Amino acid sequence: MIVIAHVIAITCYIAAAGLAATPFARPIPAPVRGVVALLSVGVSVHLVALLAYAWQFGEPPLTGLGPALSTAAFLVAVTLLVVEMLAHEVSLTLVTAPMAALVTIGAIASPMLPSPTASTGGASWLGLHIALSFLGLAAFAAAAAAGVMYLLESRELKSRKFGAIFRFFPPLETLDRVNHLAIVCGWIALTLGTALAIGYAIVYRDADHLKVIWGIAAWGAVTALTVGRVVAGWQSARAAIWSSAFFIAIIALYVAFRAIGPRAGEFL
Amino acid sequence: MALIVAGVSHHTAPLELRERLVVAAGDTLAAAQRILDACHAREIVLLSTCNRTEVYAVEGDAEALPAIWELFSAQLGEDVSSIGYVRRDRDAVAHLYHVTAGMDSMILGEAQIHGQVRDAWERSRGASGAVLSRLFQSALMVGGRVRNETSIGRGAASTSSAAVQLASKIFGSLSGRSAMVLGAGEMAELALECLVNEGVRTAIVANRTHERAEALAERYQAQALHYDECWSRLPDVDLLICSTAAPHAIVGVQQIAGSLKGRGDRPLCILDIAVPRDVEPEVGALSNVFLYDLDDLRTVAASNLERRRDELPAAETVIGPEVEKYWEWLAGLAAVPVLRTFRTQMDQLRDSELTETLRKLDHLSPRDREAIEHFSRALMNKFLHEPSVRLRAAAANGRGLGVVDALRYLFDLRAADGASPAADDASESPAARER
Numbered sequence: 103m104i105v106i107a108h109v110i111a112i113t114c115y116i117a118a119a120g121l122a123a124t125p126f127a128r129p130i131p132a133p134v135r136g137v138v139a140l141l142s143v144g145v146s147v148h149l150v151a152l153l154a155y156a157w158q159f160g161e162p163p164l165t166g167l168g169p170a171l172s173t174a175a176f177l178v179a180v181t182l183l184v185v186e187m188l189a190h191e192v193s194l195t196l197v198t199a200p201m202a203a204l205v206t207i208g209a210i211a212s213p214m215l216p217s218p219t220a221s222t223g224g225a226s227w228l229g230l231h232i233a234l235s236f237l238g239l240a241a242f243a244a245a246a247a248a249g250v251m252y253l254l255e256s257r258e259l260k261s262r263k264f265g266a267i268f269r270f271f272p273p274l275e276t277l278d279r280v281n282h283l284a285i286v287c288g289w290i291a292l293t294l295g296t297a298l299a300i301g302y303a304i305v306y307r308d309a310d311h312l313k314v315i316w317g318i319a320a321w322g323a324v325t326a327l328t329v330g331r332v333v334a335g336w337q338s339a340r341a342a343i344w345s346s347a348f349f350i351a352i353i354a355l356y357v358a359f360r361a362i363g364p365r366a367g368e369f370l
Numbered sequence: 371m372a373l374i375v376a377g378v379s380h381h382t383a384p385l386e387l388r389e390r391l392v393v394a395a396g397d398t399l400a401a402a403q404r405i406l407d408a409c410h411a412r413e414i415v416l417l418s419t420c421n422r423t424e425v426y427a428v429e430g431d432a433e434a435l436p437a438i439w440e441l442f443s444a445q446l447g448e449d450v451s452s453i454g455y456v457r458r459d460r461d462a463v464a465h466l467y468h469v470t471a472g473m474d475s476m477i478l479g480e481a482q483i484h485g486q487v488r489d490a491w492e493r494s495r496g497a498s499g500a501v502l503s504r505l506f507q508s509a510l511m512v513g514g515r516v517r518n519e520t521s522i523g524r525g526a527a528s529t530s531s532a533a534v535q536l537a538s539k540i541f542g543s544l545s546g547r548s549a550m551v552l553g554a555g556e557m558a559e560l561a562l563e564c565l566v567n568e569g570v571r572t573a574i575v576a577n578r579t580h581e582r583a584e585a586l587a588e589r590y591q592a593q594a595l596h597y598d599e600c601w602s603r604l605p606d607v608d609l610l611i612c613s614t615a616a617p618h619a620i621v622g623v624q625q626i627a628g629s630l631k632g633r634g635d636r637p638l639c640i641l642d643i644a645v646p647r648d649v650e651p652e653v654g655a656l657s658n659v660f661l662y663d664l665d666d667l668r669t670v671a672a673s674n675l676e677r678r679r680d681e682l683p684a685a686e687t688v689i690g691p692e693v694e695k696y697w698e699w700l701a702g703l704a705a706v707p708v709l710r711t712f713r714t715q716m717d718q719l720r721d722s723e724l725t726e727t728l729r730k731l732d733h734l735s736p737r738d739r740e741a742i743e744h745f746s747r748a749l750m751n752k753f754l755h756e757p758s759v760r761l762r763a764a765a766a767n768g769r770g771l772g773v774v775d776a777l778r779y780l781f782d783l784r785a786a787d788g789a790s791p792a793a794d795d796a797s798e799s800p801a802a803r804e805r
Contacts, residue, residue, distance in 0.1 A: 131521055131524065255539075259539060262654075262669075264666075264670050264673055268539065269525070272542075273539050273541065274539065274540050274637065275540065275541050275542040276542055335634045335635070337636065338636065338637055338658055339658060340635050
């Protein structure tokens, strides 16, 4: 049941991305309703999968590699759905929906089991830390997606090529605002998540070096972006470049740390 | 009765002729009434824009076209029939649907015509009736559908709207933005007007001749600057429009690069609409600077028009069934008088046969005669009930025309007269006549 629901969610995310791409193939209006409907179905089914997991294992799907990735993908998809519904356009789906689908595929390819460390104590504390951290990472992913789109569109506009990107991407100003908002929201969520993690580590004397390094690196990256945007006045191309670069660096660090060898079945 | 449209448009006549046929908005009803009286039509709607002057008419007993051409020719001062066009019945319906959807416009898919058609109909209401009201209502609905269900109205199709589209791709809405116009000529004025209409907050006009800049700025509540002062204001500007008559580039990399330091990462959009160009092409390579010239604007407009043309088949799929739908409604309208004629004719037949029969049976008492007459009426009503019900049903579900024709043929129905369109005989209705 859990795996089937995940597969349906993946299908919906990929279908939403495919539908969002149709205006690039032929001159039709952006299919906003269709994309939002597909994303809504995907998110709903994904939620059912996560609830089923919680019911089966008696804890939220936050610990363990599979559940953690699934929750992260769910939050990315929810963020995307909210942004698309508010903005009434679908181009962010082109980048973010495949991202959510890939992370969900990673989730079902991993063991869908809770991590044994979760029951050592302070589970709700830990759960809140993980939830906030994933929320922050989802916002970070949205900022990076908006940044990539900004760079693509900016390149097309500067080169005076008025193709599909020119026609169907939202204005640069909109992408810049999404990037700004996502970075600030991501920073708030990640800061709270990191503070809870520090508290948890102090109280329960339980910390994993790789998790600590990666968590601090992610928080540091989003903090640097927030300082750049809010204090130093970064915007437009500079903000887009740095948010994409930092996000790619954090993902690369995660991949590298997993290669070093975390405990089997854990997020890190 | 026939539905007819006669007119002159940008397809058939140049501007110098079209402008002489334009009817001012306030004179529309009076002009429509004049045409109505002159051609003895039942209904008239007059549509007059800068690109077309058209008369939609429901003809009465006489043909309306000669009188329409006569009135047009009188206004133009020369024979108009050689530059005019006529569409009848179904073609007239399809023509109005195309016009309302912007498919017959000079700039394909332009939206302004939708409002102009609505205004024309509303202004001509005193001269129009059920047939044209229904036609214009459906045309406005069809125009809306074509715009919503296809991309025929998407993208800028003129250079000025392409300029707005390009700037909007960078800034989203232009409302609240700050713009500077270099130059105070005709093109600069057009650009300024366009910007003010888009809600630009601060507009600055800079020109070598300060008086001209001041005059232009005053007209659009903008601020006039001496040409030499303008560079110091550039860091605050989002949109720079260059339209001077300078024979060489006057905006170089140094000037723009200098202003970029004071503006952070904010993008600067430069629209160089001057010929020869005012801005060195190298400026476009600067970070956060988006430079476009007249060729770029034309490219955007042309590619949008091309895409609009691609939408024509999709628009036709909306219009085709709607024309049929209107036509079937008109056919239903035609069924009512035919039914009335049918019953009248049958009753006359019954009456004459009854009189003949009673004449032969003169021994019958008045009571018996009354009984026979009652019997003849009852029998005829029984006979006619089912055909009447079925004809009404056929008209309601859009199959009225064929049945009306069959009825007319089988019973050799003659024309009936009637004052309202609904009372016109089917043989003269546009729907029936086309058959």
